[in-house]
Every structure is written in structure tokens, then in C-alpha cells.
Amino acid sequence: MPHRLLLIRDLAHPDQFRAAMRFHRMSGTLGGAVRCGITVTVSFLVVALAGHADLAGFAALGALASLYGRDEEPAWRWRLMTLAGASLVATIALGTVLTGWDAPTVVLLLAVAVIAALATAACAALRSGPPGGTIIVFAAGAGLAPGGEGALVERTVTTLVGAVIALLVCNADGVLRLVRRQPLGSAPRLRDLLPDSAALSSGLLVFCASVAAGAIAEVAGWGHPAWAAMGATAVLHGRDVHHMGQRAIQRGLGTLGGAAIAVPLLAAPLPFWAVAALVVVLQVVTELIVGRHYGLAMLTITPMALLMTSIGGATDPVTLAVDRGLDTLVGAVIGVAVAVIAARPGAPATESGDPVAETPAVTVPGPPASR
Template identity: 35%
Template structure:
């Protein structure tokens, strides 16, 4: 077996250590539980599809407490809130296909460059693209009790910003309770300006291609989630080296297939709202415990988590929803993998010679 194929195979089966993942899973689960419980009590659970993106601020800066981690999380919270707000604006503006792709591309460029510039951990623009395109996929007037237009945009922006603030606060409280365990927040390896621009362009290209292909697929299947393909296209490009990129893409697809079986059972159970909140919190904890250890296993939790939250905001027929998730994931991963292969240094050199 060649070195490249061996590295690809190892990426598929290796389970890594994840020190500090337990407290991180508890913190991020609280970041999800508190706002969902409040939305449940106020009969506003349909806003959960916006609000939960604020909880993702808690995953930035590494699992170990450090004195400056809150700053990283605050910047991430601002980015995620802005991404949801722009996505909601795009949904209110109509022409969802065109605006959806445009919003995804812009956030791929901006958050991709910012992630490389600041050395975000986890790296890449996936959460920002996910937040923006998901918000852009929610039709105007689809949120029960929230009028279309400015009220829906304000509700989206307000809910995600409030949750992001809570996530940062919980991170600060964790540092004070446990003490500083690391001298500085975790950082990804830095890169030069040229490399940052090139990486941002690669990610934006993958998002644009995936979106352009997924919009017609979404129209044929009767769903409104081409955002899933755009997010999946980012996944392979979030890690360096071609073997790791390809294994990450394969794990995304394999984990999604298993996760869809879990999601089918949960959606068929027609759970009451309080049970949905409990399941979502449990899935969030499982995601944080697994995502560093094995990305494919984490996708088994991420897939039903995303579908449950999506159904709260804009319910759709379960069968077409599951099919769309599978098709768009495969499409997005294929696009991201193709961009990864064509932009690999060795492939580029052979193309120039040929």
C-alpha cells in the first residue's frame, strides 16, 4: 500500500485521544440546554434553528480553559450572529436559490480567511457557512408566531446573539471555576497571507459549485436545504493534506448514512417538545465527545441533531427530508473532494506540465 493510501485508510479508522472533551461537552450542552429550555417555556421553540448557532461559539479556543479563550469565543460569536442575520436577510429578500449561494460564498471567503488569520480551533468557515445558509433556507413567514420580513430577521439575530453571549459567559465561568489550565487559547498552525487567500478561494469555490448544483436538486426533491451540500463541501477542505481531506469526506458520508437511520427513528417517534429538547442536548454532548476522536462517529449524532432542529423551524415530510440530506451530503462531499484533489500541490504540478 502506498503512503497516500495508507494515510487515507488510517484516517478512516483511527480513534484519537480527546483530553478535556468531557468538560467541553458539558459546557456546550449547557449552552444548548439553557436557551432551548427558555424557548420551550415561552412557546418559541421554532426559533431554536437560529438560536442554537450561538452555542457553537463555545467550541472555539480549544477544550482546555485559558485566560484569553473568551476573546476567541466572543469573536466567533459575533461572526456566527452576523452569519445568521445575513442569512435571515437573504431569506426575507426572496430569490432563495441565488441569494443562498451568494451568502454561502461570502461567508466562506470571510470566515475562511479570518479562521486562518486568527488560527481558530476548530479551523475553517464551516460553522459560519452552516449558520448563514441554514438561516437563508428558512422561508419568510415559516416561523410560527413571527411575521415575515423585519420581525423574522430581528428574531433570528436576537436569538443567536443572546445564546452566543451566554456561551461566552459560561466559558468565562468555567475558567474561573477550574482555573487556567493553558497559557493561551489553542491555535491552529499559522499561514502566510498568500496561503490564507488561496485557501479562502478554494473553500469559496467549493461552496459556490455545491450550491449551484444543489439548488436544482432541492427543487426536484421538494425540500429547501441546498445548504447541506454547501456545508458538506467545506468539510474536506477544513483539514490539511489530501489524504486527511479525502478521509474526512468519506467519514462525512458514512456517518451521515448511519445518522439518517437514527434520525428516521427519532422523527417517526413524533416526540413532544420537551423530549426533543432533551434529545438535542444529549446529541450535542455526544457530538463534542466524539468529534475529535472520530469524525464519522460524530456525524451519527450531528445528523439527527441537525434534522430535529430543522423540523422545529420549518417541518417537512420526513421521507423527502432524509433523501435530501443524503443526496446533498454526497453531492457536497464530492465537490469538496474534487476541489481538494485538483488543488493539491502534486496534482497542480502535473496539470501544469500536461
């Protein structure tokens, strides 16, 4: 039987669902969760107290640079977070410019797909680990939101503020070393970490899946095609096709559950500081559980993302939640479909826990798993 048909059979097997429901043991997440929570909290405080509470969501996005390189040595952690922060700022600036120019829809879809592909390839080359390119794609979607006069400067500056806060909070030890004129230690040279063929191939797959998923979401009129591209990107960060199928199940079901949780939160007349507190709590909980079960983490990631989206202006809770759910489902399905199409037969053994043990392993070029 051709390997793609075997794959489809495997992906439809009940064992695939059971594997997606399995929890993983993980330790050492508390420190990173606390640092991320502090970073987002300080970002909210700085921007809101400066009189720009409507832009706090962009500051919180910049603060998510704190998710990169958390377990690395000081010099490399500093460099990874700097690159992540710069990428978030540049992505939001580009999206804002394109929206301000009333760029055609096809240009916006291609821009999101290119950003997703470049972020995926770069994260694979840098071995950045979770969350990979998905946060960058989320930033692309935020940048495409309509903005008034001066939006480019306002969004860029507030995102940069969040990124700088992340750099300082999560690298406090490195800052102290610099103040004392002590070296941070060694770090790999960026020129030695250029994307190889596997990283470029994974970026190409993400580009194709992002274009397809975004186009379907746009034609369907769901309002946030970048979310569909993000769903496809997240799925294609799996280790192999079986793992990608499990991630699709986890992301799809988790997002639907998280969207249902978000509706009453979005509908409630919550003051800004209550929304900010909810975002911080959800972010910390996410960091504590995402390594243990990706699908469970989507129950907190989804309302957190929707609350951040709602800070900039009034939105219909049900419409926003439905868009998130449908966009994510389309992205997940397209991601798996592209993975199956691109799959090639691999070694004759599968990872423990994958369904149908006699099926040869089938792989696609993919970066380390991300959220």
C-alpha cells in the first residue's frame, strides 16, 4: 500500500486520538512561567500608565519574546530574545504598513505566508525550540488589524517596549554581569546557524499551507486568515506526520474549548485592569501546562489571545470566538494535508505510541515542536 494511504489510515485510527490525549511529564517550568508573567504584567503597567491602554495588547505581544531561549545560557538567551523581539516589532510594523496602504487581500495573504515560512526556517536553524514561529504569525495577524493615523509609530513603539521589558526581566543575571563588566559567556555565531535544507524545506511547507489555509479562511469570510496560517504553522512544527496529526487534534479541540471559555469573558463588561490580570494569569498557566499537554494548554491560550485582541477595540464575542475556532480548524486540516502530500518514507520503525506499529515511519522536514 502506498505510504500516503498508510498515513491516512494511521491518522484516522483511534490510537491517534488516544496518543493526542496522552500527558507528558515535565519539570522546571515554574521559573519560566513566573518570568513570563512578570514581563507581561510590567508591559501592561508601563503602557497603560502612559495613557495608551488601547495599545497594551501590542506591548504584551512584544513581551512574548520572553518565551524564547528561556533555558539557554545567558549569552545565547540574550541573543535569541533580542532576535525574537526584533522579529515581533518588524512583523507588526510590516502588517500595519500594508494595512495602511490598503494592500490587496492577496498581498496580505502572501505576506503572512512569507512571514510564517521565514519564522519557521529561522527558528529551525537557530534551534530556538518552542514556541517556534507561531508567535510571529500571531503578531502578523495583529499588525493587519485596522489602525488609525499614527498606528505605525504607536504599535511599533509599544511592541518594542514589551520586547525590551522581556529582555531585561528575563536576562536580569546578564544585565548584572554587564553592569559589573563581566562577560556573558560564549554563544554560537549566527553566521554558523544559517538554515540548512531541512529548515528551508519546512519553511516551504509552511508557506504552502499558510497560503492555502489563509485563502480558504478569507473566501469563507471568517475575518482573521492569519489565524488559519498560524494553525497550519503550529501543526507543521510536529516531529513527523503522526505527531503533526496529534497536534492537529489537540489544537483543534483545544481551540474550540478555549473559544467557548472566551465568549463569556469577552461579553462581560470587564475593566481594562481585569482583562490585563486575566491575560497574565492565563499566560502563566499556559507556560505551566503547555509542555505537559498541548491541547489542554489551548484552553488557556485561546481566551488569552482573544482577550489580547479585544483590548484594542470593541468586538462581537461570538463572532471573534467562532472565527478563531473555524480558522484554527482549517489551518490544522490544511497543515496535516500538506504534511501527508509532502511525506516521504523513512526508517522502518515508528515512535512509541504512534498508531499501527507496522507502518513505516514517514517524515517531513520539520523544526522542533512549538506551540
